[in-house]
Amino acid sequence: MHATSAQALVSQGNGHGAPPCQSCHGADGGGQAAAGFPRLAGLDSAYLARQLADYAAGTRANPVMQPIAQSLSADERQAVAAYYSRLPAPAPPPTAPPSEGIGQTLATRGRWSRQVPACEQCHGPGGVGVGANFPPLAGQPAAYIQAQMEAWQQGTRRNDPLQLMQHVSRKLNADEVAAVAQWFAAQPLPAGSSGQ
Template identity: 35%
Template sequence: MHFIFRLNAKLLGLLLVLPVAAFAQTAQKIPDTLEQRLKACTACHGAEGRAGSDGYYPRIAGKPAGYLYNQLLNFRDGKRTYPAMAYLVGHMSDAYLKEIAGYFADQHPPYSAPLATEASSSMLEQGRLLVLQGDKARNLPACASCHGKSMTGLAPYIPGLLGLPRDYLIAQLGAWQTGSRKAHAPDCMQQVASKLNPQDIAAVSSWLAMQKIPADSITPVLKADEYAQLPLKCGGVAP
């Protein structure tokens, strides 16, 4: 009986040690690559940065590298306020943030299908007009005049607006209005957002969220001589 007890004790000890050893062996096999380290990003922003599933985490894959870099700087330096992002990038260097931006700019996974909306046809038409034509009476430029005719952005600093969830778009326009999201002065988006009323924001966000992504959604590059043609001067957009 004493022999059996000693044998069982040894077996139990072995069983307890094996999972620890297996875990240690597995941990040693995890590659120390940028892709592996950025799992912390894709946990919220979706695989390859293609967007989260809850409507609040935007697509970062394929966004212009300069734009992504500026946003990471803004989170780190307090111009944008979101605790999780501030915690993640709070102690990262400029060089590392630029490396992260470049990684996601090079990712081009397929876009998800646009989500259905309960917006009325009149609201969607209002959104379409504001996005494509603006409102001269309010000195409000069209979204397309900065974000590109196809709304897919202009590299290296201006992001596309297609493929973003309606709730995220509403939240960001509201953040510019309240000052909880800022950019380098002059803050052109704050100027635009300040002229929008709640119905404008709902209309623009609903219309954008319903648009299909062009098959050839390559982000064109804004040339040096084209910066002066933008309707507003933006501190985050520099030649």
């Protein structure tokens, strides 16, 4: 599929049930924090393609994304993933940085007494992401991060490597999940970062 076709998918949809991606994820791929729609720009192509395939297969449940992913062909899913991976990650909207507390502690040091490793051990320093399995958390909407943690806790999201997130998320309470989500949402991406 050509780049122009990927651009058409993002801006116009495919005419077979998939609406324009930008209607939720923004023209720049930056997402919509208020609605909890994640940033896609600059994410790893293989990660994005796997998420779309998992939505299509039902491995990752979401009432909005499942039918959209199912209406995209495998080639269209790959094209969209490649398109967004090439976009620069826009700066997240300014948010008041959370005070140092449990969110920062869990993100940077973990809680080993409860077998909770630091989020940064997999997602990289500052949560900037590591390859195709550990997406960036920095600058993602807090509502999105929190919703994903809750999905792993409830077992409605199961597509993490070795069930790491299912294990970790179930050891956190609601206040801890919210604190980690808010801390990462306030973290800036490094200058020139593609989010990977």
